[in-house]
Amino acid sequence: MADLDPTTENLRMAHLNICSLRHKIPDIHIFLECYKIHVLAVTETHLGITVRNSELKIDNYKLYRKDGKKKNKGKRDRGGVALYVQDHISKHIKKLFVSNLPNIDLIWAVINLPHTKPVFIGCCYISEKSDYKYLEGIKISEKDRTERHIFLLGDFNKNWYLEKDRNNAESFSKRCGLKQVVNCPTRLENCIDHIYTNIPELYDSPWSVVTGCSDHNLVIVDVEKIKVPQRISIRYPKPWWWDEDLIYLIKERDDVKRDLTIVKENKESDTKKAKSLRKKILDKFKNINKKYFPQIQPEDI
Incomplete structure (x- = not known):
């Protein structure tokens, strides 16, 4: 029988390589509002320690971030990942892991939602100059695969449509007990933004949307059998740029x-x-x- 509980809805996640977050908060706000996203993974945030969370605030969402490493003095910050999580869901976050793996930006959040296994959501960025060998540092235990629903979203800079890149991606996902489920263009005609999961059978097919604020598409996915509490709407004043x-x-x-x-x-x-x-x-x-x-x-x- 279908779940008709009016107080819950399907978990909706998304990923976007924003290519510098600081000056694109209005764009992120619109995407979150229009597409009703519960968790948004953002890559290439290009943030440094001088940028405060208050500058990146979006009403009804809580921000978790890991800034990229500045490799050369004087050069602007590169890389970086972040998660925007609806505030009524963020209260269910029990653990937050920030990885210090070389050449990879990675952040994980463990969300204990009602009536389901803990949900393990990660946001990952690997630069186009890095090799897939760096992903060997990502470890997902058999216990985690058994006891948690796992989702790893991000820009892996490897084209799923090219046989060599696809073989490398499948080797990584097989080792971790995951499956890559995005099969639509995410940057021009390439599929380099991926979602890896251990429960592909619970997914609707991911879909992508051209954004206009990045050369990457916004990739959205609904997870049918993971329910989240509906947000009690709090009406904040609309920002000045809202139209x-x-x-x-x-x-x-x-x-x-x-x-x-x-x-x-x-x-x-x-x-x-x-x-x-x-x-x-x-x-x-x-x-x-x-x-x-x-x-x-x-x-x-």
């Missing part, structure tokens, strides 16, 4: 894409439905244009 028209175009991305296709297909016949859809889409763009690009005339759109 409902922009949010609509992001939140309803798939619907807008479908509508544009219908409009294109019906352009010649100019049916009543096509006219209505065209007007709905253009109205949104015109509202945005009026606010941000007043020098552009509506008829030019």
Whole structure:
């Protein structure tokens, strides 16, 4: 029988290589809000000790981070990983592990959710210049694989579509008792952002979304049989940059894409439905244009 408990929902996780987090907090805020993500793994945060957590704060989420190592004096910070966890779930975090493995940025959180095994979520970044041999330092015991649900998300900089890279990835995952489940492009035509898990049968197929703030896609996955408590909504004032028209175009991305296709297909016949859809889409763009690009005339759109 289906789980109809109205107080719980499926666990939703995501990963994004943000390529410098500090100045992209509005983008992260929008993704978390629009896609209702419980846990977001972020790689290449490019943070240093001078950046405070207060600068990275997002309402309703708690941040856990491991900054990358600055290899050369005077050069900007590289690498780095972080987890944004919904605040009502973060209270269930019982342990946090920060790895000091060479050439790998890695952070783990153990979340004790009700009515399920502990959930072990990791965020990993390995640079494109590093070799898969560095992943040999990641150890997952037989006990952990048996007693915990494990999810390792991150940018591994190895293309799942290339046989050599895929063989290396499968060798790593087999050693750890995990399976890589992302099979969609995550950066241009490449699949280099992976999710490894010991419970692939509980997954919906991961899907990716072009973000516009990074050359990587946002990779999202739902875990059907791991339930999390629904958040009691606390309404904070919207940030100054929040715009409902922009949010609509992001939140309803798939619907807008479908509508544009219908409009294109019906352009010649100019049916009543096509006219209505065209007007709905253009109205949104015109509202945005009026606010941000007043020098552009509506008829030019």
